[in-house]
Amino acid sequence: MFQSKLRSETLKGVVDVVSTLIDEAKFVIDANGVSLKAVDPAHVAMIDLHLDKAAFEQFSANDTELGLDLDKLRDVLRLSKSGDLIEMRQDEERNRLVISVGNITRRMNLVSTEGMSDPKVPNITLPAKLSVNIEELQRGIKAAESISDHISLNANPDGFELISEGDTDLVSLKLPKDLLVSLDCKDPVRSLYPMDYFSNLIRAIPAGTVLSINIGNDLPVRLDFEIAGGKGKVKYLLAPRIEND
Amino acid sequence: MNDDWTELYRPNNLSEVLGNPKAVKDLRDWAIAWESGNPTEKAVVLMGPPGIGKTSTALALAKEFNWGVVEMNASDSRNADAIKNIAIRGAISDTFTDSGEFLSAKDGRRKLIILDEADNIFGREDHGGIPAMAELIRSTKQPVILIVNDFYELGRRSSIIKTGTKQIKFTKLQSATVRTILKRIATDQGVEVDENVVYAIADRSNGDVRAAIRDIQAVAQGMDHVRMEDIKGLGDRLSKHSMYDLMGEILQGTSGANARSTMMDADEDIDYVMKWLDENIPLVYKDPEELSRAYAHMSRADLFLSRVSKRQYYGFWSYAAEHMTYGVCTSKSTVKRGYVQYNFPKMLLRLSRSKEARGVKASVALKLGSECHSSMKQVVEDILPYFRELYQKDKDFQLAISAKLSLELEEVAYLLDGKIDSPAVKHVMQEIEGMRRNPYEEETARIDTSKPKKGRKKTKEEPDEKRLEEPKVKREVPKEEPKEEKKEAPKSEEPKGTQTTLF
Numbered sequence: 220m221f222q223s224k225l226r227s228e229t230l231k232g233v234v235d236v237v238s239t240l241i242d243e244a245k246f247v248i249d250a251n252g253v254s255l256k257a258v259d260p261a262h263v264a265m266i267d268l269h270l271d272k273a274a275f276e277q278f279s280a281n282d283t284e285l286g287l288d289l290d291k292l293r294d295v296l297r298l299s300k301s302g303d304l305i306e307m308r309q310d311e312e313r314n315r316l317v318i319s320v321g322n323i324t325r326r327m328n329l330v331s332t333e334g335m336s337d338p339k340v341p342n343i344t345l346p347a348k349l350s351v352n353i354e355e356l357q358r359g360i361k362a363a364e365s366i367s368d369h370i371s372l373n374a375n376p377d378g379f380e381l382i383s384e385g386d387t388d389l390v391s392l393k394l395p396k397d398l399l400v401s402l403d404c405k406d407p408v409r410s411l412y413p414m415d416y417f418s419n420l421i422r423a424i425p426a427g428t429v430l431s432i433n434i435g436n437d438l439p440v441r442l443d444f445e446i447a448g449g450k451g452k453v454k455y456l457l458a459p460r461i462e463n464d
Numbered sequence: 465m466n467d468d469w470t471e472l473y474r475p476n477n478l479s480e481v482l483g484n485p486k487a488v489k490d491l492r493d494w495a496i497a498w499e500s501g502n503p504t505e506k507a508v509v510l511m512g513p514p515g516i517g518k519t520s521t522a523l524a525l526a527k528e529f530n531w532g533v534v535e536m537n538a539s540d541s542r543n544a545d546a547i548k549n550i551a552i553r554g555a556i557s558d559t560f561t562d563s564g565e566f567l568s569a570k571d572g573r574r575k576l577i578i579l580d581e582a583d584n585i586f587g588r589e590d591h592g593g594i595p596a597m598a599e600l601i602r603s604t605k606q607p608v609i610l611i612v613n614d615f616y617e618l619g620r621r622s623s624i625i626k627t628g629t630k631q632i633k634f635t636k637l638q639s640a641t642v643r644t645i646l647k648r649i650a651t652d653q654g655v656e657v658d659e660n661v662v663y664a665i666a667d668r669s670n671g672d673v674r675a676a677i678r679d680i681q682a683v684a685q686g687m688d689h690v691r692m693e694d695i696k697g698l699g700d701r702l703s704k705h706s707m708y709d710l711m712g713e714i715l716q717g718t719s720g721a722n723a724r725s726t727m728m729d730a731d732e733d734i735d736y737v738m739k740w741l742d743e744n745i746p747l748v749y750k751d752p753e754e755l756s757r758a759y760a761h762m763s764r765a766d767l768f769l770s771r772v773s774k775r776q777y778y779g780f781w782s783y784a785a786e787h788m789t790y791g792v793c794t795s796k797s798t799v800k801r802g803y804v805q806y807n808f809p810k811m812l813l814r815l816s817r818s819k820e821a822r823g824v825k826a827s828v829a830l831k832l833g834s835e836c837h838s839s840m841k842q843v844v845e846d847i848l849p850y851f852r853e854l855y856q857k858d859k860d861f862q863l864a865i866s867a868k869l870s871l872e873l874e875e876v877a878y879l880l881d882g883k884i885d886s887p888a889v890k891h892v893m894q895e896i897e898g899m900r901r902n903p904y905e906e907e908t909a910r911i912d913t914s915k916p917k918k919g920r921k922k923t924k925e926e927p928d929e930k931r932l933e934e935p936k937v938k939r940e941v942p943k944e945e946p947k948e949e950k951k952e953a954p955k956s957e958e959p960k961g962t963q964t965t966l967f
Contacts, residue, residue, distance in 0.1 A: 258562060261554030262532050262575055265564065338564030413557050439558070439566055458558035461569045461605040 221248050221285065221309040224277040227299040227320075232425055232446045233270060234296060236453050238289040239423040240266050245332040246285045252278070258338050264416055267340045267454040274450035276304060283309060285316060286330035298323055340454065345433035345441060347374040347404040351394060353421070353428045353444070356381070359392030360418045366390045369460050370414045372434050375407035379432075383414065400429055408436050411460045420455050437462075469681040470674050473649055474520045477528035481521050482645055483637040488521060490632050495529055498607045499572035505630035507601045507608035509582075511615040512634030515674035519580055521634075522609045526576040531607070532559040532567055537580035544592030547600060551577050555604035575606045583612040595873060598624045598885050621820065623883050636671025639663075645673055646680050656689040664695060707732055707740055708806050713793075714741065715748040716800040720790035727789050734781055734788075735769065738762070739809040741788060748804055754796050761791030824878040831869040855879045866892060867899045 237244050240259040247254050254269040272278040299305060299320045306319040310326070318325045363370055363383035373380045378395040379402065396402050417440075424430060424444055433441040442455040475481045481488050487510070497503035510518040526533045534554045536542055559567040559575035567573030577600070579585075585593035600608060601624055610629065612618055619626040643666045650657040657680070665683075669676035683695050713726040727737065741762065749755045765787035768780040829843040836847060855862050856879070866876060876892050877884040 256564070258560045258564065260534070260550045261557075262534050262559050262561065263554055263557040265560045336562035338560065338562060341560070341564050341566045343566055413553065415553070416557075437568070437570065439560075456560065456566075458560055458566065459568075460557045463605075 220311065221280040221283050221307070222277075223275045223280070223308075224304050224306045225275045226301075227296060227303040227305055228301045229270075229274055229447045229451075230292070230305055231296050233268065233451070234289055234292050235425070236423050236446060237266060237268060238293070239419045240264055240455075242290065243286065243288050243330045243335070245335040246287060248280050248285060249282050250280060256338050256340065258336060263413065263458050264420070265338060265340070265456040267456075268451065269453075270447060270451040274447040283311075284332050285309065286332035286335065287316065288327070288330050291327050295320060295325055298325075340456070341439075343435070343438055343441070343456075345435040345438060346406065347408045347435065348431065348433050349374060349379050349402045349404065350400040350429050350431040351379065351398075352400065353424050353430050354426065355394060355398065356392075356421050356430065357426075359390075360421050363390040363392065364414065364418050368414050369411050370417050371409055371411045372432070372440060373407065373409045374402070374404045374434055376402075376404050378402065408434055410434055410437050410440060411462055412440060412457055413460050416457055420457065469649060469685075470677045473645075473652075473677065475517075475524040478521070478524050479528075481517060481524055483517065483641045484521075484634050487632045487634050490630070491521065491525055492528075494630060495525055495607065498574055499529065501569075501572070503607070505628065506604050507610060507629045509610045509612060509615060509618075509625070509629045509631045510634060511612045511631060513636055513672070514613060515669075515672035516634050516637055517673060518611045518634050519578070522576065522578050522611065525609075530567075530573065532561040532565075532573075532575040533578060534575060535578040535580060537578075538584050542579070542585050542590045542593045544596040547579075547593060547596035551579065551608075552596070552600050552603060555600060555606045555608065559606075569605065577604065577606055577608045578611065579609070580611045581613075582610040583614045583618045592873075594618075594621050594625075595884055598622045598628075601625065601628045617817065621883065622885050624885055637673055638671070639666045639669075642666040642669055642671065642673055642676050646676055649677065649680060650684060650690075653684060655684045655687055657684060658689075658691050660692050661690050661695055664692070706730070707737070710737065711740060711744050711806045712804070714789055715744060715792070715796075716804065717793060718799060720793045723789040723793040724786065727785055734784060737788060738765065738769065738784075739811060740806070741792060743809040743811070744804075744806050745792065747806070748800050749796060751797065757795035758792045761787040761795060764791070820874075821878060824874045828869075828871070828875045828878060831871070831875075835869065852879055856881070862892060863895050863899065867896050871896070 237255060237257075241257050244255055244257055247256075250272075252269060252271040252274070254267075256265070256267045258265050272280075295305070295318050303320060308317045308319075309315075310317050314329050315326050316329055318327070359381050360370075363381060366383045366388050367385035370381060370383045373382060378393060379399060380394070381392040383390045420442060424442075425446065428444045428446075431443040433443075437459050439456045439458050442453075442457075444453055445451060446453055478488050478492050491508065491510075494503060494505070494508055510522065512518055523533065523535075525531075534550060536546070536551060540546065540550075554575060555577055558569055559573070561567060567575065569575075579597065579600075582597065585597065597610070610618075610625070615631065643662050646657070646662050646665060650662075661683070665676050665679045669679065679695075684690050687694070707730065710723075710726050710730045710732065714723045717723055730737070745758050745762070746755065749758055765784040768784035768787070772778055772780045772784070825844065825848070826840060829840040829848060832838075832847060832851065833840050833843045836843065838847065855865065865871075871879070873884050873889065873893055877886070877889045880886075880888055880892070882889045
């Protein structure tokens with residue numbers, strides 16, 4: 220059973236963050252809130268999201284699963300504006316989700332969750348940890364995007380640097396320690412990532428967020444941030460690009 | 465749990481794969497090379513008839529080596545974007561598995577990219593799939609497996625798929641191997657299956673394990689003991705006549721009634737039988753009079769078939785069938801003995817091989833037709849042969865017209881008689897790209913002015929420009945912007961001469 224009311228912008232935040240990696244998602248719901256774990260179709264990135272029940276205006280549920288087509292959710296969001304209340308109710312008999320925005324009601328068939336995986340977030344030790352205002356990164360990504368199809372993330376005790384190096388050009392975004400919110404790094408680390416993934420993830424993160432980044436040497440990067448005013452938590456993991464040996 | 469036994473009993477590692485030992489060994493060697501990071505070929509092609517374990521072997525390989533799997537099969541869209549977004553993006557990065565484990569290529573933990581039914585990538589929905597596949601093979605940093613039934617077809621469409629891959633052949637399984645698999649499954653399910661049942665199912669599978677497993681699931685699921693009489697349900701199909709039986713009965717048999725009843729049992733499409741007969745009658749009937757009688761019946765049957773479709777009255781099927789069986793069978797004046805190797809209709813073979821080419825030809829004809837104010841048919845008959853000649857010989861014309869008609873990769877390849885990833889074709893595509901970006905050179909104009917041959921008049925330049933856009937939009941060509949600049953360029957440049965008169 221699942222019945223809830225939430226603000227349009229909360230739902231939009233969730234949809235934005237999830238749909239950058241996957242088209243269909245399995246939301247696991249229990250009495251404490253909604254969570255989702257998924258690996259993208261190319262098996263390169265992963266998302267772990269939890270939305271606490273406090274993020275909802277009204278929330279009542281016991282354990283259930285909802286398979287949702289994110290494009291459809293987006294359609295519903297288009298009907299609403301920021302601040303609108305969206306009501307969602309699971310129709311278990313017909314295996315549907317009923318969504319109401321104002322006077323509009325939309326019923327949507329749920330997607331079968333049978334084939335969807337249940338990934339666990341891997342336990343990877345990442346030696347460097349830093350946090351930064353997302354705007355700083357978004358600006359840098361914009362400059363780096365057209366240069367190359369990969370981007371390297373470098374951290375050392377003095378700061379954090381993004382480098383995108385193409386055949387002819389190079390863009391680097393240097394964030395010395397004082398421009399970062401925090402930095403915890405003993406030895407220099409570096410990893411290379413696919414540009415399209417990294418920029419899509421960074422772009423999906425809402426403005427005003429403080430993003431925490433964990434990196435290592437040729438290891439996945441973990442991005443942690445909060446959504447829904449601190450009532451939701453998102454973890455992205457992105458696998459490194461294979462460098463030519 | 466999984467209800468489909470063909471899924472449930474997939475092998476868990478390569479040692480569990482039965483049959484095709486050489487292929488399995490080759491595949492394992494290839495995987496070991498990947499583990500240490502330096503395979504000679506980055507991709508392999510598994511080829512062979514359906515249902516003999518190609519996909520199962522690929523998946524077993526991934527399990528044995530603890531690799532991740534990204535699989536795209538015919539139920540996924542496999543156009544250029546899909547292959548780029550999933551296979552190629554996956555192929556250049558490390559991996560998270562479905563269970564959330566991180567695999568690093570440095571440790572030999574790979575991601576196996578499987579393109580199943582890779583010879584079935586065609587058509588509008590899979591547009592650009594083949595070049596994307598070639599790109600995948602070229603750029604991948606992870607192991608790639610292509611699975612095909614018909615390698616010839618795929619290799620013909622792209623040379624890198626032929627040269628850049630290791631090809632591993634799978635053959636039909638022997639009946640004994642199929643029996644082993646069936647017995648294991650029966651034991652696992654706790655069903656007692658009589659030996660003759662196992663034999664019957666294995667024999668009729670003709671080496672197709674998937675079919676055999678489906679059959680045993682159909683008869684054994686929920687049973688304790690399967691006896692011969694229990695497989696009556698399959699029994700009907702067991703006695704099912706193949707097309708070869710039918711041909712034999714009609715062309716070499718002496719009883720029209722038998723031929724007719726065989727056809728009833730054969731469960732083959734009547735149009736299909738007609739094509740088979742058409743192909744095989746001359747193999748058996750050598751006497752001109754027999755031939756003439758037989759084909760008289762065939763033509764009557766054909767008439768009935770066309771009435772079936774015209775009037776949508778399926779009752780005529782039975783008349784057509786009588787002519788094809790009784791009629792053709794009784795057309796012979798002597799008994800036909802001896803073994804005859806009946807052939808698959810060549811017409812169908814040719815049609816399926818040329819499917820792609822015909823599609824491309826049609827799209828070229830459509831584009832050209834809207835330029836020449838002609839129907840596609842007319843273009844194909846009157847213009848295309850000359851156009852193609854001209855296109856191959858005159859480089860300037862080639863580039864100009866390619867840009868003007870917004871020809872696509874496949875179309876250029878067709879006109880040049882080359883493969884889509886051959887250097888010549890690529891060169892032309894690059895040039896066109898360049899022309900689209902640099903608006904100043906607009907040779908297209910020349911062709912424009914010289915068009916109205918064959919008495920077809922063109923009123924003005926502009927409306928034509930518009931019409932040109934139409935087919936383009938339908939074919940989803942992304943490049944559209946630079947069209948604007950073209951308009952003024954034409955007048956400023958004088959035709960250079962040679963090709964003006966030709967077209």
